[in-house]
Amino acid sequence: MELLNELQWRGVVYQQTDEEGIQETLKKESIGIYCGVDPTADSMHIGHLLPFLTLRRFQNEGHRPIVLVGGATGLIGDPSGKKEERKLQTLESIQHNVRSIQGQLESIFDFEGDNGAVLVNNYDWAGSMDLVTFLRDYGKHIGVNYMLAKDTIASRLDTGISFTEFTYTIIQAMDFNHLYAHYNCKMQIGGSDQWGNITTGLELIRKMQPEGAKAFGLTIPLVTKADGTKFGKTESGAIWLDPEKTSPYEFYQFWINTADADVIKYLKFFTFLSKEEIEDLEESVEKEPHLRKAQKALGEELTRMIHGQKALDQAVRISSALFSGDVKELTATEIKQGFKDVPTFEFPADQELNLVELLVDSKISPSKRQAREDIGNGAIYINGDRVTDANYVLLEKDRIEGQFTIIRRGKKKYYLIKY
Known part of the structure; x- marks a missing residue:
């Protein structure tokens, strides 16, 4: 199955700037294709995955992925999908986020071989640019009316948009133009909300690169759930x-x-x-x-x-x-993961713990009488083993790696005792 046909079967193609041109170019040559993420947090979440996994599919077919982390654009803030201005972050915070996200991207792409992925940071070419250069070399090519027609900007005109966020689309267009010139990057992939930014990049390439320069854009649909709730x-x-x-x-x-x-x-x-x-x-x-x-x-x-x-x-x-229910086979590290959100109670490591008193002190049972009934009825488990002795005292053997005891009441109610 040809790549674009496979992508359409997978349902990951939302918009293409020139479907026929993309098909011809992909058949004719190996090209650079880029996708970017702004480091607004020190981790990506699963909402970021689909564009990058789609880019990886192009790598599997012999094309070179150019993975951009927006050290510069992250300082500005993308107005896409936002109803109000983002809070600006410090350069130090953004640079920390860049380092964190780069490591995560390395788990998705292959950085070795003839078409090994390239990791770039747009701060490297945009961070030191002076205002006059930006206005003369780039701002001159993008008309205000052209920008006002973009949905991401038009949707913010009533509520307000700063000049800072207004210029975001030009800065991202600079990225596409830079990557076209230096990395043979002829295509950009992004979420459906990036269509305006991608087409601005194509406009800049058309005006700044030699006549006949061809580049393309492809966007990916918003991931939705069948029940209408938000994905991720x-x-x-x-x-x-x-x-x-x-x-x-x-x-x-x-x-x-x-x-x-x-x-x-x-x-x-x-x-x-x-x-x-x-x-x-x-x-x-x-x-x-x-x-x-x-x-x-x-x-x-x-x-x-x-x-x-x-x-x-x-x-x-x-x-x-x-x-x-066989939880005693878990390690302490696994318990920290699996029982992260269950009610947790701490006790001194040297304290002798009678089971009835433990159940009451931990509010697992509301009273000593109820605690005895729960134990007698076989409703209490220690590390997966049923305990029916109301006089039971927890010993060192009941502590997993000396750190935890897992109490279960009934079939599914877990509680964690931490020492």
Whole structure:
């Protein structure tokens, strides 16, 4: 299947500036193709993934990905999708974010070989540019009426837009022009909200590069969920690529909890599984949805890609232990991930803990009487093992790596005792 046909089958093509021209150029030569991200935080989240994974598909077909981290544009702020001005960040903060995000991008792309990815930072060419040069060499080529016609700018005229954010589209256009001139970059990929910025870049290339210069743009649709809720958000917030912000276990759980109505679309969007493999999983969703094979494949592919095989193995172990209740096999590190959001209670390491008193002090049971009933009824588990002795005292053997004891009341209510 030709690449553009595959992308359309996967549903990741929203707009193209010249479909026929793109087809011809991709067949004729290996080109540079770029996608960028502004370092407004010290981590990307899963909402950033689709454009970069689409760019990786071009690399797999022999083209060179140019991965841009916007050290300069991050200082300005993209008005796309915003109803008000962004709060400007310091240069130090942006540079810290750039370093953090660069490491995450390295998990997606191959930086070796003839078409190895190139990582660039637009601060390197825009950061030291003086105002007169910007106005004379670039601002002269982009008309105000042209910019006012852009949706991202027009939508802000009623609520207000600063000259700073007004110029953002020119600065991003400078990026495309620079990469065209220095990296044989003939195409830009971005989310659907980047159409105006991409076409401004094409306009600048048309006016500043030699006659006949050809470049193209392709945008990707907004990722949506079948139930209408926002993709990539949970009750606890965004799903980050940084394992310190979203643990690999939480990351894995997000994907395997995907609804049947969304999972095939996400497999097409976010994985490199073949058409045949995805169609087999689609059949499984229809005929044996209880096995959740498609969700498991989605979780495994994404977690392995972003966090590596070891982190995936760990996430699967935690999930299996929580499902079976056999939590005593988990390590302390795995417990920190899997029980991050359960009620947690701290006790001194040298304190002798009677089970009844522990249940009451931790508010697991509302009273000693209820605690005894819970124990007698077999509703209390310590590290996955049922305890029915109301006089039970927790010992060193009940502490996993000396740090944690996991209490379960009933089938699903977990509590973490930390020493």
